[in-house]
Amino acid sequence: MNNVVLIGRLTRDPELRYIPNSGTPVSTFTLAVDKQLSRDKKQEMEARNQPTADFIRIVVWGKMAETCANYLVKGRLVGVQGRIQTGSYDDKDGKRVYTTDIVANNVEFLEWGDNNNRSSGFDSSGSDFPDIEGFHPIDNDDIPF
Amino acid sequence: MNNVVLIGRLTRDPELRYIPNSGTPVSTFTLAVDKQLSRDKKQEMEARNQPTADFIRIVVWGKMAETCANYLVKGRLVGVQGRIQTGSYDDKDGKRVYTTDIVANNVEFLEWGDNNNRSSGFDSSGSDFPDIEGFHPIDNDDIPF
Amino acid sequence: MNNVVLIGRLTRDPELRYIPNSGTPVSTFTLAVDKQLSRDKKQEMEARNQPTADFIRIVVWGKMAETCANYLVKGRLVGVQGRIQTGSYDDKDGKRVYTTDIVANNVEFLEWGDNNNRSSGFDSSGSDFPDIEGFHPIDNDDIPF
Amino acid sequence: MNNVVLIGRLTRDPELRYIPNSGTPVSTFTLAVDKQLSRDKKQEMEARNQPTADFIRIVVWGKMAETCANYLVKGRLVGVQGRIQTGSYDDKDGKRVYTTDIVANNVEFLEWGDNNNRSSGFDSSGSDFPDIEGFHPIDNDDIPF
DNA sequence: TTTT
DNA sequence: TTTT
Numbered sequence: 001m002n003n004v005v006l007i008g009r010l011t012r013d014p015e016l017r018y019i020p021n022s023g024t025p026v027s028t029f030t031l032a033v034d035k036q037l038s039r040d041k042k043q044e045m046e047a048r049n050q051p052t053a054d055f056i057r058i059v060v061w062g063k064m065a066e067t068c069a070n071y072l073v074k075g076r077l078v079g080v081q082g083r084i085q086t087g088s089y090d091d092k093d094g095k096r097v098y099t100t101d102i103v104a105n106n107v108e109f110l111e112w113g114d115n116n117n118r119s120s121g122f123d124s125s126g127s128d129f130p131d132i133e134g135f136h137p138i139d140n141d142d143i144p145f
Numbered sequence: 146m147n148n149v150v151l152i153g154r155l156t157r158d159p160e161l162r163y164i165p166n167s168g169t170p171v172s173t174f175t176l177a178v179d180k181q182l183s184r185d186k187k188q189e190m191e192a193r194n195q196p197t198a199d200f201i202r203i204v205v206w207g208k209m210a211e212t213c214a215n216y217l218v219k220g221r222l223v224g225v226q227g228r229i230q231t232g233s234y235d236d237k238d239g240k241r242v243y244t245t246d247i248v249a250n251n252v253e254f255l256e257w258g259d260n261n262n263r264s265s266g267f268d269s270s271g272s273d274f275p276d277i278e279g280f281h282p283i284d285n286d287d288i289p290f
Numbered sequence: 291m292n293n294v295v296l297i298g299r300l301t302r303d304p305e306l307r308y309i310p311n312s313g314t315p316v317s318t319f320t321l322a323v324d325k326q327l328s329r330d331k332k333q334e335m336e337a338r339n340q341p342t343a344d345f346i347r348i349v350v351w352g353k354m355a356e357t358c359a360n361y362l363v364k365g366r367l368v369g370v371q372g373r374i375q376t377g378s379y380d381d382k383d384g385k386r387v388y389t390t391d392i393v394a395n396n397v398e399f400l401e402w403g404d405n406n407n408r409s410s411g412f413d414s415s416g417s418d419f420p421d422i423e424g425f426h427p428i429d430n431d432d433i434p435f
Numbered sequence: 436m437n438n439v440v441l442i443g444r445l446t447r448d449p450e451l452r453y454i455p456n457s458g459t460p461v462s463t464f465t466l467a468v469d470k471q472l473s474r475d476k477k478q479e480m481e482a483r484n485q486p487t488a489d490f491i492r493i494v495v496w497g498k499m500a501e502t503c504a505n506y507l508v509k510g511r512l513v514g515v516q517g518r519i520q521t522g523s524y525d526d527k528d529g530k531r532v533y534t535t536d537i538v539a540n541n542v543e544f545l546e547w548g549d550n551n552n553r554s555s556g557f558d559s560s561g562s563d564f565p566d567i568e569g570f571h572p573i574d575n576d577d578i579p580f
Numbered sequence: 581t582t583t584t
Numbered sequence: 585t586t587t588t
Contacts, residue, residue: 108297
């Protein structure tokens with residue numbers, strides 16, 4: 001049993017990559033998940049410049065990865081159900097670095113922007129995407145509802 | 146929302162510490178949580194010497210920390226409900242290291258040994274507990290049922 | 291281990307009661323939690339007049355019960371973390387009825403109305419709250435943030 | 436989001452059925468999930484003959500349904516991850532009855548019997564199943580590890 | 581390296 | 585008895 005549920009906001013736009021040979025899409029983003037703090041404790045921590053959220057890396061595979069990349073932007077609120085995955089790699093200095101990510105089974109969009117623009121304009125996928133005739137950044141099959 | 150449930154086995158005996166001024170008990174241990182793999186995939190990964198479990202650090206506070214230290218040993222199966230907590234510190238080389246732990250709200254003991262001995266040593270609550278007759282580190286009030 | 295996380299919308303305004311002797315507040319409401327359905331399956335079920343959500347009774351105790359009653363209204367989106375509680379009672383015909391509720395440990399408000407009005411009535415904390423000028427059912431201390 | 440994790444013991448052997456036309460296997464059982472009670476509260480409730488567990492119906496579909504029917508017996512400890520499903524039907528007296536079940540995505544066996552017999556002898560599926568040559572109550576592919 |  |  002390895003089961004996680006988070007609700008939080010993206011700290012940046014998602015990053016979408018494709019696995020070289022298989023072409024499988026993966027997207028990654030970090031969620032800021034507010035710590036459950038009293039008003040007083042929260043103020044105290046903000047005063048001390050301590051973080052009032054946990055910052056948790058999410059990994060999404062397959063078609064859902066593309067949907068996330070197409071619809072989510074920095075600041076958006078999402079729910080994630082998944083599992084914790086740990087790993088490690090050696091950095092440039094040959095130092096072992098341990099990693100912890102959440103591999104999502106399900107991402108639920110809890111907010112829809114006024115428009116669906118990316119926070120950074122160009123690579124857009126929404127209602128007012130760049131007005132180039134015949135350009136279709138997303139497949140219609142990709143719409144998640 | 147930040148909610149985690151894990152079932153796994155301790156990779157070592159728990160480590161119990163007390164916070165200097167408050168005296169609050171904290172114990173920490175790592176859980177090996179088996180990845181959900183098919184027989185074939187599991188064999189393949191074992192053949193390649195890849196881990197077939199995720200290794201997840203658990204932090205327990207308060208009275209439950211002492212109960213864990215007193216009853217759990219390496220290899221024991223437990224269920225944990227808690228939340229993900231992220232943080233960072235700078236190592237000796239001044240390099241930032243990011244950490245992820247589970248802060249437990251609840252630890253459920255899913256196995257009870259033939260006896261309640263620590264894995265190493267005699268009826269002890271510390272792995273290198275000295276072999277002194279009549280010494281009873283576990284308070285009877287501490288029994289969790 | 292008995293751990294539930296739901297995200298859904300209130301089917302009605304919450305109902306707030308106080309336990310006779312202790313005065314402990316309890317509020318109850320039902321959450322419509324959308325089933326995870328493909329577009330096609332969803333249309334099919336709507337066509338057949340089958341429900342596309344699960345309807346789950348939530349029980350909230352203590353101060354959070356009042357906060358829910360004061361801020362939540364029909365249609366609002368919330369996240370709930372809690373545990374399943376089963377019970378039974380005998381109805382007027384002496385027939386045993388089995389019940390299942392979620393006892394909430396935590397309710398997270400995922401939407402805030404343009405105002406904080408109840409769905410029915412004026413700046414009120416009860417659906418049939420009388421229209422008396424200067425009356426303020428919500429204590430300022432009650433604001434949850 | 437509709438996510439449940441339970442750890443509990445079967446109140447009876449699982450019941451296995453096959454859906455008429457499709458032949459899809461379904462098995463159902465009830466889990467007794469201990470309430471998280473202090474020793475005192477537990478004793479008090481036992482004295483009053485009040486239940487100290489919640490009794491939660493689990494539904495398992497597909498191959499896992501057969502695995503459950505083949506390996507689980509009354510009293511066995513399992514972990515279940517799934518979702519809450521509500522429904523209703525009209526009983527013989529035409530009275531509407533509301534139902535709540537957990538549809539399992541994953542069932543984890545946390546105990547393995549000394550033998551794998553069913554609690555009620557005959558319909559067995561384990562190491563000492565009836566010694567009839569050529570009789571194979573379970574397919575070897577069915578073994579879950 | 582962090583979100584409202 | 586059900587929500588967007």
